[in-house]
Amino acid sequence: MSEIHMMIDGRQVKAEEGMTILEAARGAGISIPTLCHHEKLAPFGGCRLCIVEMEAQGRTSLVASCVYQAEDDLIITTRSEKIDRLRKVILELLLAHAPDSPQLQELAAEYGADRDKFEQEASFCVHCGLCVRYCAEVKQLHAVGFIDRGIRKEISFLPEIAAEECNDCKECFPLCPTSYLQAAFVLVESMAFPRGKAPRA
Amino acid sequence: MTRINSSVELEKIRQRILSERNPDAPCITVCAGTGCLASGSRDVVAAFKHELDTQGLEVEVGFRGTGCHGFCEKGPIVVIDPEEICYLQVTADDVPEIIEKTIKGNEVIERLLYVDQNTGEKAVRESEIPFYKHQQRMVFGANRRIDPKSFDDYLAIGGYRALIKALFEMTPDEVISEVKDAKLRGRGGGGFPAGAKWEIARNAPGDTKYVIVNCDEGDPGAYMDRSLMEGNPYGVLEGLTIGAFAIGANEGYVYIRQEYPLALENLTLAIDDAEKRGLLGTDILGSGFDFRVKVHRGAGAFVCGEETALIISLEGEVGEPKPRPPYPAVKGLWGKPTNINNVETWANIPLIINEGGAAFAAIGTEGSKGTKIFSLVGKIANTGLVEVPMGISLRDVIYKIGGGIPDGKKFKAVQTGGPSGGCIPEERLDLEVDFDELTKAGSMMGSGGMIVMDEETCMVDVARYFIDFLTDESCGKCVPCREGLRQMHRILTKITEGKGKESDIEILEELAETAREASLCALGKTAPNPFLSTYRYFKSEYEAHIKEKRCPALSCRKLVSYFIDPEKCKACLICLKECPAGAINGAKKTIHIIDQEICDACGICFEVCPSRFEAVTRISGEPVPPPIPEDQRTVIRKSKRT
Numbered sequence: 001m002s003e004i005h006m007m008i009d010g011r012q013v014k015a016e017e018g019m020t021i022l023e024a025a026r027g028a029g030i031s032i033p034t035l036c037h038h039e040k041l042a043p044f045g046g047c048r049l050c051i052v053e054m055e056a057q058g059r060t061s062l063v064a065s066c067v068y069q070a071e072d073d074l075i076i077t078t079r080s081e082k083i084d085r086l087r088k089v090i091l092e093l094l095l096a097h098a099p100d101s102p103q104l105q106e107l108a109a110e111y112g113a114d115r116d117k118f119e120q121e122a123s124f125c126v127h128c129g130l131c132v133r134y135c136a137e138v139k140q141l142h143a144v145g146f147i148d149r150g151i152r153k154e155i156s157f158l159p160e161i162a163a164e165e166c167n168d169c170k171e172c173f174p175l176c177p178t179s180y181l182q183a184a185f186v187l188v189e190s191m192a193f194p195r196g197k198a199p200r201a
Numbered sequence: 202m203t204r205i206n207s208s209v210e211l212e213k214i215r216q217r218i219l220s221e222r223n224p225d226a227p228c229i230t231v232c233a234g235t236g237c238l239a240s241g242s243r244d245v246v247a248a249f250k251h252e253l254d255t256q257g258l259e260v261e262v263g264f265r266g267t268g269c270h271g272f273c274e275k276g277p278i279v280v281i282d283p284e285e286i287c288y289l290q291v292t293a294d295d296v297p298e299i300i301e302k303t304i305k306g307n308e309v310i311e312r313l314l315y316v317d318q319n320t321g322e323k324a325v326r327e328s329e330i331p332f333y334k335h336q337q338r339m340v341f342g343a344n345r346r347i348d349p350k351s352f353d354d355y356l357a358i359g360g361y362r363a364l365i366k367a368l369f370e371m372t373p374d375e376v377i378s379e380v381k382d383a384k385l386r387g388r389g390g391g392g393f394p395a396g397a398k399w400e401i402a403r404n405a406p407g408d409t410k411y412v413i414v415n416c417d418e419g420d421p422g423a424y425m426d427r428s429l430m431e432g433n434p435y436g437v438l439e440g441l442t443i444g445a446f447a448i449g450a451n452e453g454y455v456y457i458r459q460e461y462p463l464a465l466e467n468l469t470l471a472i473d474d475a476e477k478r479g480l481l482g483t484d485i486l487g488s489g490f491d492f493r494v495k496v497h498r499g500a501g502a503f504v505c506g507e508e509t510a511l512i513i514s515l516e517g518e519v520g521e522p523k524p525r526p527p528y529p530a531v532k533g534l535w536g537k538p539t540n541i542n543n544v545e546t547w548a549n550i551p552l553i554i555n556e557g558g559a560a561f562a563a564i565g566t567e568g569s570k571g572t573k574i575f576s577l578v579g580k581i582a583n584t585g586l587v588e589v590p591m592g593i594s595l596r597d598v599i600y601k602i603g604g605g606i607p608d609g610k611k612f613k614a615v616q617t618g619g620p621s622g623g624c625i626p627e628e629r630l631d632l633e634v635d636f637d638e639l640t641k642a643g644s645m646m647g648s649g650g651m652i653v654m655d656e657e658t659c660m661v662d663v664a665r666y667f668i669d670f671l672t673d674e675s676c677g678k679c680v681p682c683r684e685g686l687r688q689m690h691r692i693l694t695k696i697t698e699g700k701g702k703e704s705d706i707e708i709l710e711e712l713a714e715t716a717r718e719a720s721l722c723a724l725g726k727t728a729p730n731p732f733l734s735t736y737r738y739f740k741s742e743y744e745a746h747i748k749e750k751r752c753p754a755l756s757c758r759k760l761v762s763y764f765i766d767p768e769k770c771k772a773c774l775i776c777l778k779e780c781p782a783g784a785i786n787g788a789k790k791t792i793h794i795i796d797q798e799i800c801d802a803c804g805i806c807f808e809v810c811p812s813r814f815e816a817v818t819r820i821s822g823e824p825v826p827p828p829i830p831e832d833q834r835t836v837i838r839k840s841k842r843t
Contacts (some may be wrong), residue, residue: 153677
């Protein structure tokens, strides 16, 4: 496997072919914030927090580092006034949904995001898709999925599968950056599990 | 129907068809595109068939139901060749007269002709009508000359010549270099050079490759791809087959909107027919080249017009865009190199192969070559589809072709590029329409939507409307688009309701930047355009809404009050009876008063008040005058005063 040489925040960084910019950076101890990234899962590119500035062939552009593949001679900047501003807005948008998420609060402190910037609509889910993708890609169970589209999109357990599989697994619970996933599970467990599988009252 | 095994055989068939047709014999053409069908052309077609049949004229007189001619405003359209006599807004009742006078008597029926609203002059021939005169219908023009269900018609206008040329006289690389010379840019919105895209797909490693037609046209008011597919499916298929040959694909897909039943019907017929004749399938025309086409119907998600979302949807998954790179040209459908172009791009290909890339590139501007089809809609006299050379001014499109703004109203803006395009004001109307100039003006070419707005359109409300559309159509995968648009929509709605704050603009700008810079796909990246362009050109309207709680266009319902001028009211009872809210008090001979507490500003009183009175006025940004005291409400008629 050939070695890739690139520059991240002024440092020479080596990467292997097939690695993303994010993996190369983290490998070199450079931190880039993420919400929807998980090392066991295929790159998703949903939260956009990992956005970085990339200079290649004299052109500068913004790319999501979790999906963009490392290439020779890339010059990457992981923090700038603009990047910080974009991350701040993304965090503020998410804080409207999950104002008390510890992970979001930590990032908010770092980027100066105001949790009350937007009218709160505490739906708690930030649509990172970690639960959905973990269940599909790692467990291959598809017990939880996305339903609907756009601003109406939400996660939903499939009672028939969840009743059989979830109680012994629950590996997705700690992945959730809010705690909405547990709530969604408890709700579907009590409302829609087939007879005999629901928790005792 | 027998299989055609060589180009020589095909040419023989063409010669036979042409020899059987008398170009001097009368031929009646009725537009049966979606627009004309909606205005009743099915009945006109039936009436012509019946009349020709009962009079025994079906051999002598040619008849053809065609796809869209473009002048939808005046449909159903009938054109009689060879004189090219054009009749507009024809009904079934006109048909016997047309046969009697025009076909048999060689006489023009004056009342069915186009009349210029300004000069009163009539135009007999189609090409004399200003709407058509200033167009250059290289791609769309074929629609009028063929029955989309007739292979013979397509051959008669030179169909499949380009495919023969590509298969037997050119190498795939030569085809690509011709498309590159033509400098054809994708007509679906991105404007990426088609030749370069083809080359990447051709050079990408792998034996299995795909070509796709994107017919998932979803911009509100846009129907050029629909009309091309409905009116000339063989033309699109010929372009696609040439592309497949150039790229090295043996399989192609047409991704077509569920909402386009006629396009689907005509396309499916054309595919079946082409397969039976050996123009699709194995060993096309004996060339050794195999190519099959399948049709996939989209389920109606706007975002599936985005190429990566379209491909995923074609694979059977939820239509959500994927990050690029990898680009579909390298890793597309089922991971194979895939070239995807929209309908209009493919329809341009036979033309480029026939005429040569250089001839094509002679038309247009430095950066944009050839013609572009636009759907000209909104507050415009001549609604329809127009094909114009790149570089024409917006003013010419709107005034010369479109006939300007109806009802004596003033032009305000033209929105180009679909919902995520931008609004261009009067002072920029002389810009040359091409990919780069529209982008510079803060809008975009998109797939060719052009919505004209007059002085009664509120630009803040326009931004709100388009952002609402995009919020609804966002796939929801990435935060800047899903959440950013949700908040932008919320703030814009507040502003149109008079609840806006000065700090809102700054937040909107921040959200716009985030969506533009950080979104995953082009939908999110361009979604802030409706706000950005209206704010750039119509800042004063935003300020009036926010600072003065006033809607200058008198359009935003929450900011407009209705008032009956007691001096003008004649107590005619019309508005009183029509008011759905029951907000109008009054009686016969008693001046009418609007109860502002009950009124919900629907505007019906304003519309129904007779124009000779014009007693109802709209007020925004200032208090409504108090109602006239009850003892002064009696109307004293002039005649009774003397």
